Amino acid sequence: MKTLLVVHHSPSPGMHELLDAVVAGARDPVIEGVEVKVIPALAATVLDVLAADGYIFGTSANFGYMSGALKYFFDTTYYQCLGAVEARPYGLWVHGNNDTAGAVSSVNKIVKGLGLNRVADILESTGSVDKSDRERCYELGATVAAVMTL
Known part of the structure; x- marks a missing residue:
């Protein structure tokens, strides 16, 4: 079984909606052989990253940058994972009020x-989360999970 790690910072209701859609897509019943592990950015560790076979990152856009929580995640895992995770698949979703x-x-x-x-x-x-955003997030989750089964 492969492990898909979803690392996110979801401080707003909109980000939670998108997270839920990404996870639902990654757990689509048609996709077999992938365990989805969802961890907030401030709780994810080097061991989580090294144990995963693929990743989906989610962040709000804050002041023209990724969230501080996702930045902290990368700051605390980057060097220990450098050279150990190359070529693993990933996806990314970003939500902002007006710019990402x-x-x-x-x-x-x-x-x-x-x-x-x-x-x-x-x-x-950007802006209010709508049905199209949720559908695209579902597709993102399903796509990354499906690629991991190949």
Whole structure:
């Protein structure tokens, strides 16, 4: 069984809706052989990262950057995981009030350094969360999980 680690910072109701949709997609009953482990960014550890076979990261866009919680996660795991997680699949969703570009850019730099392999389009959402956002998050979760079964 493969492990998909979902690391997120979901401080708002909108982020929780998106998280729920990502997890539901990753746990789609059609996808077999993937255990989904969901851990808030402030609680995820190096051991969680090393034990996982793939990742989905979720963050709010705060002041033109990823959330402080996701930044803390990367700060505390990066060097211990460097060279040990290369080529593992990942996905990313970002939600902001009106802009996500800085948050996406900051995460992209870190995952590039880790050598992770993006297997789904980055999901960017702004404003109120709607049905389309939830559907796209479901697809994100399902896509990353499905790729892990190949």
